[in-house]
Amino acid sequence: xxxxxxxxxxxxxxxxxxxxxxxxxxxxxxxxxxxxxxxxxxxxxxxxxxxxxxxxxxxxxxxxxxxxxxxxxxxxxx
Amino acid sequence: xxxxxxxxxxxxxxxxxxxxxxxxxxxxxxxxxxxxxxxxxxxxxxxxxxxxxxxxxxxxxxxxxxxxxxxxxxxxxxxxxxxxxxxxxxxxxxxxxxxxxxxxxxxxxxxxxxxxxxxxxxxxxxxxxxxxxxxxxxxxxxxxxxxxxxxxxxxxxxxxxxxxxxxxxxxxxxxxxxxxxxxxxxxxxxxxxxxxxxxxxxxxxxxxxxxxxxxxxxxxxxxxxxxxxxxxxxxxxxxxxxxxxxxxxxxxxxxxxxxxxxxxxxxxxxxxxxxxxxxxxxxxxxxxxxxxxxxxxxxxxxxxxxxxxxxxxxxxxxxxxxxxxxxxxxxxxxxxxxxxxxxxxxxxxxxxxxxxxxxxxxxxxxxxxxxxxxxxxxxxxxxxxxxxxxxxxxxxxxxxxxxxxxxxxxxxxxxxxxxxxxxxxxxxxxxxxxxx
Numbered sequence: 001x002x003x004x005x006x007x008x009x010x011x012x013x014x015x016x017x018x019x020x021x022x023x024x025x026x027x028x029x030x031x032x033x034x035x036x037x038x039x040x041x042x043x044x045x046x047x048x049x050x051x052x053x054x055x056x057x058x059x060x061x062x063x064x065x066x067x068x069x070x071x072x073x074x075x076x077x078x
Numbered sequence: 079x080x081x082x083x084x085x086x087x088x089x090x091x092x093x094x095x096x097x098x099x100x101x102x103x104x105x106x107x108x109x110x111x112x113x114x115x116x117x118x119x120x121x122x123x124x125x126x127x128x129x130x131x132x133x134x135x136x137x138x139x140x141x142x143x144x145x146x147x148x149x150x151x152x153x154x155x156x157x158x159x160x161x162x163x164x165x166x167x168x169x170x171x172x173x174x175x176x177x178x179x180x181x182x183x184x185x186x187x188x189x190x191x192x193x194x195x196x197x198x199x200x201x202x203x204x205x206x207x208x209x210x211x212x213x214x215x216x217x218x219x220x221x222x223x224x225x226x227x228x229x230x231x232x233x234x235x236x237x238x239x240x241x242x243x244x245x246x247x248x249x250x251x252x253x254x255x256x257x258x259x260x261x262x263x264x265x266x267x268x269x270x271x272x273x274x275x276x277x278x279x280x281x282x283x284x285x286x287x288x289x290x291x292x293x294x295x296x297x298x299x300x301x302x303x304x305x306x307x308x309x310x311x312x313x314x315x316x317x318x319x320x321x322x323x324x325x326x327x328x329x330x331x332x333x334x335x336x337x338x339x340x341x342x343x344x345x346x347x348x349x350x351x352x353x354x355x356x357x358x359x360x361x362x363x364x365x366x367x368x369x370x371x372x373x374x375x376x377x378x379x380x381x382x383x384x385x386x387x388x389x390x391x392x393x394x395x396x397x398x399x400x401x402x403x404x405x406x407x408x409x410x411x412x413x414x415x416x417x418x419x420x421x422x423x424x425x426x427x428x429x430x431x432x433x434x435x436x437x438x439x440x441x442x443x444x445x446x447x448x449x450x451x452x453x454x455x456x457x458x459x460x461x462x463x464x465x466x467x468x469x470x471x472x473x474x475x476x477x478x479x480x481x482x483x484x485x486x487x488x489x490x491x492x493x494x495x496x497x498x499x500x501x502x503x504x505x506x507x508x509x510x511x512x513x514x
Contacts, residue, residue, distance in 0.1 A: 016218030026296040029288035036284040054238040070206040
């Protein structure tokens with residue numbers, strides 16, 4: 001395996017190519033956006049937090065509702 | 079951009095109920111109902127009711143139309159929000175009247191992409207039971223988990239973008255919006271004050287910045303093609319060309335989708351002034367450019383696939399070239415490109431209805447191309463893995479009905495949302511008002 005995709009054995013399975021590829025590169029524009037929300041001007045902490053609440057709330061809502069649906073399926077059919 | 083129309087014009091869909099609207103809803107619901115009936119069969123009996131085989135039948139194709147349609151919908155989703163982001167970041171104000179439709183298309187198309195994964199995994203609860211417990215460790219290693227992660231992020235960014243931008247419009251148009259949706263508006267307007275506009279506009283600019291980098295380059299030109307390009311055992315899937323190739327198809331299909339939706343709204347609500355022909359001419363030029371990219375990248379793959387390629391890649395490419403539906407796909411894109419070229423030379427040839435029909439053709443072509451890509455990669459794997467697997471893969475009615483249903487879901491989404499919020503941003507008309 002290429003060094004780029006290999007990980008030291010003591011880091012397994014928590015460090016792999018996805019660690020730098022997804023969290024380091026692909027999601028980088030989101031980190032920059034979040035810093036800009038709270039660092040640039042004009043800004044208010046309240047609106048910045050509203051934006052963060054949307055991001056967190058939508059993610060939780062999306063997977064939370066899928067989780068609830070899954071529990072309903074398991075309860076009704078299995 | 080100012081379109082010279084009154085703000086009331088953008089509220090027309092909210093205040094209009096026509097027979098045509100009701101008939102469209104009925105057709106859309108019938109398509110969804112037909113698919114639900116067949117999907118119930120799939121839930122009851124399993125994927126056996128589709129023509130997707132395990133690696134013992136259907137020429138070894140367990141990924142077929144469902145996965146082809148998944149890629150297709152994600153592609154359509156991309157261009158939508160990219161167009162909207164470009165309006166904000168690059169000042170492409172000509173397209174302001176269709177920016178929100180593009181955002182809405184992104185949300186609806188991403189939902190359909192997710193639905194195809196849900197359908198494809200068989201038991202719907204598998205989506206959660208397979209992904210959630212495994213995510214903390216597998217996201218470091220599995221391209222499938224990367225895909226789920228980045229698509230979730232993309233969906234959330236797009237929805238946040240819409241939720242933040244719609245506040246401005248609702249505040250100013252609240253008196254003219256229907257009271258029946260008051261709880262929805264209250265929720266959308268939580269903690270609103272006019273002083274927030276400048277702050278939110280800047281936040282949305284940065285959202286657009288994040289989206290325009292992440293969506294084309296890192297998602298549809300990255301994580302999605304990596305689902306295939308990182309698997310060297312499938313001839314025709316691997317290689318760095320897949321990133322730009324996927325991206326070209328995404329942009330081509332997305333601009334087509336926007337042209338179709340904008341043309342439908344323009345025709346249905348008499349929005350000739352609100353969405354002037356210049357918008358369609360501009361979109362057509364973009365479609366022409368992206369179609370050219372699409373064809374150029376197809377040429378790249380064909381030439382590298384037939385000129386001294388590894389044996390399996392050569393075989394897969396030769397089979398692709400001998401498949402009539404592949405040429406149908408290419409032909410549909412070529413016809414649209416030729417028409418656009420002709421209208422540039424002779425502008426009087428341009429007709430929005432013709433452009434919309436050709437755009438539907440391009441959408442069909444890109445769906446065919448992506449499905450063939452998935453299927454043929456599996457059929458012609460290295461080491462002739464599935465040489466002895468009998469039968470061809472032809473999508474079943476269960477799978478085909480899902481395509482119809484997802485198109486219907488997108489239509490239903492637009493039919494519903496257009497009754498609650500303006501599908502054209504107030505900015506598209508108010509500049510003129512202010513000047514006057």
